[in-house]
Amino acid sequence: MQDWYKEWFGKEYLAVYPHRDTKLAKSEVDFICKSLGLSESDFVLDLACGAGRHLYHLHQSKIKAVGGDLSEALLLDLSEKTPDLSSWVLRYDMRFLPFKENCFDAVLSLFTSFGYFQSDTEHLSVLKAVRSVLKRGGRFFFDFLNANKTIRNLVAHSVKTIGDLKIDEFRNFDQNTKRINKKISIEQNGNTKEFNESVRAYTLNEIEPMLKQASFKINHLFGDYLGNSYSEDSDRLIIIAEGI
Ligand SMILES: C[S@@+](CC[C@H](N)C(=O)[O-])C[C@H]1O[C@@H](n2cnc3c(N)ncnc32)[C@H](O)[C@@H]1O
Numbered sequence: 104m105q106d107w108y109k110e111w112f113g114k115e116y117l118a119v120y121p122h123r124d125t126k127l128a129k130s131e132v133d134f135i136c137k138s139l140g141l142s143e144s145d146f147v148l149d150l151a152c153g154a155g156r157h158l159y160h161l162h163q164s165k166i167k168a169v170g171g172d173l174s175e176a177l178l179l180d181l182s183e184k185t186p187d188l189s190s191w192v193l194r195y196d197m198r199f200l201p202f203k204e205n206c207f208d209a210v211l212s213l214f215t216s217f218g219y220f221q222s223d224t225e226h227l228s229v230l231k232a233v234r235s236v237l238k239r240g241g242r243f244f245f246d247f248l249n250a251n252k253t254i255r256n257l258v259a260h261s262v263k264t265i266g267d268l269k270i271d272e273f274r275n276f277d278q279n280t281k282r283i284n285k286k287i288s289i290e291q292n293g294n295t296k297e298f299n300e301s302v303r304a305y306t307l308n309e310i311e312p313m314l315k316q317a318s319f320k321i322n323h324l325f326g327d328y329l330g331n332s333y334s335e336d337s338d339r340l341i342i343i344a345e346g347i
Pocket of ligand 1: 108109112150151152153154155156171172173174177195196197198212213214215216219
């Protein structure tokens with residue numbers, strides 16, 4: 104359970120979320136470019152790029168962007184589907200970024216690619232690693248779930264079918280660990296595989312001091328990719344922070 108993210112973001116994740124929101128990724132990238140004021144001279148890191156759906160559109164928008172991820176399967180999928188991007192990605196653990204200090208104008212953490220580790224210290228180390236590769240004044244685009252809303256609306260059990268896959272998802276919020284846990288059970292041809300997801304549901308009040316500790320100040324908050332303000336009822340918690 105502890106290292107669930109090493110198991111789950113593999114070929115089953117791709118099967119359960121085929122082309123996950125690929126179309127949306129273009130409008131999300133348009134919003135990111137606009138809200139960060141990115142130009143062709145900027146150098147950008149997509150911190151956990153997955154199969155590269157945002158990286159692709161960043162390159163289409165002529166933004167020089169590098170992507171990194173821990174998942175070999177997702178990076179392989181990216182290289183097979185978009186061979187031109189394969190020289191722009193590398194495999195790493197986001198706590199230990201293999202870049203020189205102060206080299207990026209912006210870093211993006213998209214679609215809840217945070218909160219996976221066991222302790223606040225490890226999560227803080229991600230924020231510190233991001234800060235160290237960002238130039239002073241560089242921007243961090245942090246797109247996370249809106250914890251309280253997600254917890255309020257948590258569906259304990261749902262079932263869906265994709266092709267010949269039957270997928271059962273069981274969800275709960277653990278008050279003690281403040282984590283949203285999900286068990287994903289995938290049945291195919293009579294065989295069942297199980298995976299876990301467990302995300303520390305940080306609220307804005309919790310994440311703000313961590314960003315401060317990592318030498319960021321918050322410049323803007325949004326509640327979605329349409330540019331609406333953040334509120335308790337927003338779909339997302341999107342923070343634009345600046346390295347100070
Ligand atoms: C929810 S997915 C989002 C992927 C991508 N940003 C997107 O929007 O499609 C989270 C991503 O974080 C990656 N990841 C998980 N743990 C990681 C780690 N320790 N270091 C780097 N990447 C990690 C996963 O492999 C996965 O691609």
